[in-house]
Amino acid sequence: MLCQTMVEGISIWYADGKLCYANDAALKLFGLVEAPQTSLHYTEIMTRMFDHNRASMTNETFPLSRTLRGDKTESNTLIGTTVKHLPIWFHLNAYPITNSDQSLAPLILCVAHEVSDVVERSLNLSQSAYYDNLTGLPNRSLLHDRIKTGIAHSKRNGQILAVCMMDLDGFKPINDTYGHEAGDEVLKVTASRLLENMRGDDTAVRLGGDEFVLLINDLKSEDECILALNRILSSVSQPTPFGDAVCQVTGSMGVTLYPNDSSEPDTLLRHSDQAMYKAKERGKNDFEMFDPTLASRHRANKSTLSRIAKALDKKQFKLFYQPQVNCQTGEVVGVEALIRWDHPVLGIRPPGEFLPLVEKDDTIIALGNWVIGEALAQWQRWQAEGLDLTISVNISARQLLHKGFGETLQRVHASLPNGHSNPLELEILETAALEDLNSVARLINNSRQMDYKYALDDFGTGYSSLAHLKHLSVNTLKIDQSYVRDMLDDPGDMAIVQGILGISEAFNATVVAEGVENIDQVMMLIGMGCQVIQGYAIAKPMSHEKFAAWLANYNSNPVWKAARDTYPSRGQFDLLVIEVAHRHWFEQIQRSLQHNPTNTAQMPPLESYDQCKLTSWYHGEGSKHHGHKALIHDMDANHRKVHDKYKRLCEQIDQKDEISAMLTIKELQELNNTLITAIHQLRMHDH
Secondary structure (H helix, E strand, O other), rough: OOHHOOOEEEEEOOOEEEEEEHHHHHHHOOOOOOOOOOOHHHHHHHHOOOOOOEEEEEOOOHHHHHHHHOOOOOEEEEEEEEEOEEEEEEEEEEEEEEOOOOOOEEEEEEEEOOOOHHHHHHHHHHHHHHEOOOOOOOOOHHHHHHHHHHHHHHHHOOOOEEEEEEEEEEEHHHHHHOOOHHHHHHHHHHHHHHOOOOOOOOEEEEOOOOOEEEEEEEEEOOOHHHHHHHHHHHHHOOEEEEOEEEOOOEEEEOOOOOOOOOHHHHHHHHHHHHHHHHHHHHHHEEEEOOOOOHHHHHHHHHHHHHHHHHHHHHEEEEEEEEEEOOOOOOOEEEEEEEEEEEEEEOEEEEEEOOHHHHHHOHHHHHHHHHHOOOOOHHHHHHHHOOOOEEEEEEEOOHHHHOOOOHHHHHHHOOOOOOOOOOEEEEEEEHHHHHHHHHHHHHHHHHHHHHOEEEEEEOOOOOOOOOHHHHOOOOEEEEOOOOHHHOOOOOHHHHHHHHHHHHHHHHHOOOOEEOOOOOOHHHHHHHHHHHOOEEEOOOOOOOOHHHHHHHHHHHOOOOOHHHHHHHOHHHHHHHHHHHHHHHHHHHHHHHHHHOOOOOOOOOOOOOHHHHOHHHHHHHHHHHHHOOEEEEEEHHHHHHHHHHHHHHHHHHHHHHHEEEEEHHHHHHHHHHHHHHHHHHHHHHHHHHO
């Protein structure tokens, strides 16, 4: 039968719940070795299956049982067990079969397809994206979700939520004096002490560096909060042993309370941050409560909103355009339209100075509509000049969820010239989309017929699951620039970028990497298979006049083509990672010596030749594919010299032999340059 050759699991069930037919793929997903000789009832396989939360399947959650009861299509993502007792993820759809006269036949069709690879990538991405590698605490990507959960909990129970921003006093001198290992130990101990002094429903988040956010739930009064804060600050200030040394820090904390303050996570964080700096100014090792009732702040905000509304009426806003380039072809494929305020006195003002205020006011709707209209008008002017580009525009959460936004999109589409496709891509924040997932998904689906494209902006900073991503069905994922900026220095950020690229492939979405600043980042992204890049490595945002001049003179960097020709395989990508790591290693040495040329405390760890990743590559994939080339053996010999020379340098610095160390630094630089050149040549010759 045709069904036997299909990769999907196909099964047919009678109305009484017994199996009629199942192909081999279905038997595998159901954990059966072969088709049962007697009629199998669906409950016999249902009891061996679980939902994505590891809860057992029931008649209320199993798609087949729901379809049997309700005569309509049902679906769910399940975890089954193979005949070898291994977990297997699959998506199951159950359809009632109809006769030619549309009456229901006494049969149910089930179609299942395995999604284990996609789910596992998502789980790995979630772990590296949402938890701090050093302390194990949630990181900033989970913070908004936890604050929203705390607010909802506070509303239900009528209790107080405290949002606390804490910065460690005296942390930098520990790093400078004892090195980063001591600093890391202090951070880990601090995280442990925070958890010891907080309850199970509370949350401690590491923002990065020595900054933490604490969410304390179920407080009955401000006095109870003060007791908790004093207990935490006392614990944090206890000494931390490190080798023969004793390290000690204190905490400065800013606190704001919900429901006294705003219900917006960003506002609560901003207010607690402001209060924290007041605590530092007052003397550290203390906390400051934010006062949300200050009338002056309200008056200032109201005045600023009024000026922004008048500026819109006076046509003081303009759009700047930042190119988006396909880094595989070098072609400019689109631009992002970015708003600027052309202030009559202060000049061009960036969006960070006015958008955070208007995003919580209906002014943002008028401003957002102006951006869409102006972007479309510019596209029409470019069309007249023979230029056809996609224009991405940012849509705020308030505008996205406004009941009139769908009508706005209809009017814009109606204004397009006949025969022209829609040039607009609407960028929505991942966190904004999750505020009302069903409404946003409905808007996206309704506007598909008008050829609008959608992008999830700052992807990776929110907490969207694969189910959310499938529900939203966007065209583009924009990787948050913080991950791109740090991926050459932080393996965790590189893992996140790789994970997002994998997810985009699974969902057939284009990826745009934002914030690309240098050629090393460009080359890395090309090697990872990224399609489109945007950032200062291409061009800064510019007026439409300057963009036209820039485009007329644009030629993609010739290094890109070399990069594209150099990275068709996984092995070549691994070698690129090694090259970048060695570049970064030597830059760390140079920065350390510039900061303190007589101390090795902040220099990179002294690892041996045998411990280096390049050595593992040489004895493995390198020798396998390049063993016949003299270049690789010369490279290996040079690599040994680099490690030996670095060891010698550290010894000379420790012995205070400054003159010899200066000569060794120069020799090490020459050796490392030769090594990098050899690695690069191997990549160029690896086809």
